Amino acid sequence: MARFLSRIVRNHVVPFIPRMNTRPFSSSTISADPPREHMVSSAAILNDPPPVTPPPPSSPTGTTGSGRTWGLLKFGAIAGITSAVGTAAYVTYAYTVDEVDQKTNTFRALSNYSVGDGASSLEKYKAMLYSTAIKVPAKTIELYIDIRRSIEDHVRGFTEPSSDKLLPDLHPQEQHVFTLVLDLNETLVYSDWKRERGWRTFKRPGVDAFLEHLAKFYEIVVYSDQLNMYVDPVIERLDQKGCIRYRLSRSATRYQDGKHFRDLSKLNRDPARILYVSGHALESSLQPENCVPIKPWTLENDDTALLDLIPFLEYIALHRPADIRPVLASYQGRDIAAEFIERSKEHQRRMQQQKQHGHFWRR
Template identity: 70%
Template sequence: MEALRSIPCLVQKFQGLLYSTAMAVPTKAVEFYLDSRRLIEELVQSYTEPYTDKLLPDLLPQEQHVFTLVLDLNETLIHYIWTRDTGWQTFKRPGVDAFLEHLAQFYEIVVYTDEQNMFVDPVIERLDTKHCIRYRLSRPATKYQDGKHFRDLSKLNRNPGKVLYLSGHALESCLQPENCVPIKAWQQQDIDDTALLDFIPFLEFVARSSPSDIRPVLASYEGCDIPSEFIRRSKEHQRRMQEQKHRGRFWK
């Protein structure tokens, strides 16, 4: 991080040095400046942009209909803390095992976090013993912007209409708010949390009904608690279906 902050200062100092040199040797200095500036820009981009434009491999032809469920890690699936007495401790959110195992039947599940590989890999190995998570993306796959690491779903190599990003900090950590599915951020003190389990009916319905574009669906839930609103809408739909059935019987 310090390296990122120091890059603009280095560029300014370097440009000043090259300008003074150019007064004496204009042509060579300009060529040297252009080559060096290109190298610096490439260095800056390597820190700020995802390492590739295709973070995930192509879907198989028979999987083109499958939705991709992108999950954040900290305060979404787990919570970790550090204390002087215990060091680092990682806690698993209640319901995470059932959540992953059930939804792996319907989704391509991807973990996308701003944590480093050295942290993510051992945590996922312990968290996902049944290998429900197909891919894991860590900090080098994020876009560094305005001092934060953002998830850039446009780099996933997936149809944007079939991507959902579930996170306890969804709207603050993703560059595509139209794909965001906010969930309550979790900390280990909340041992009665059911948020992951509460989302299963909605997410299964999406996978089974397979809308052509999930973004208008998510927009219709904006400002709502999605699991609660989904149950309300489902009950309302059932009520209307019952009314139609009774009308049909009456007119017969």
């Protein structure tokens, strides 16, 4: 009831007081019939709910502080993991696992750092702290080396040639025969794709005569980095007369540095009797000393590279040098076919001079 009376006084009496004090006192301002105040029933006042004052917002200091701390921890963890992954990726790219093992061996040995029995307690305590601080990164490096060795051992099954002997043993009567290894794409054929006709494979000019003639002197092997589902049908259409004795595809290559290399050491042949002919010989073989580079073929109609190379290869097969590698080294950086012709002409000129000199003394 006290609250009820207090509210009536505050709403109806208090506003009236300032109006009386502020108006000038004059009879002219007094009305005989003053306006009546609007009366509000007590029931309405009692039934109206009291105004609800929202509680003051609680201070978010504690939540913000903990959230900020948690955010910093997450940022630090992400930064640390990113840094570790980046470092591991760079090390994996730049160094072999044996080089990493060798370079970090001294650092990992520091995790077992200790002082002699005669050292003071402070020195022993410092040695213990130092060893403990080094132990975590040392163990991390050892874990990285173990994981990387395991992965590389597993991957090696996919990167190494499918066998240490890619070709069967030579027949005893063919031990003197040289092995002519030929690349496929841009050496014997060229595959081209166009929207209106799809894929088409073209034979290089002179490839039929090249294979048919040299099959009389060499064991011919096609060694490609393409899948066998591509190599087999191409060779079947290319080699109608069976001049190519063996075909090797991608599974026989060595995958290294993102490329498939021909590893001639896995052919089960004497490396002194192997010649590798390719439009990309030096870039695709692990044995550049056995390479016979020729111009890559990309559909030029006037190409004669294969035919030009026949005299040199025939000469090698007939004269059978003890080791082909020094012979190829003498042609390094030169067009072998053109250089061989020049050397042949020079040899004939000398022989002609010797004949003339002999005729002169016989007279």
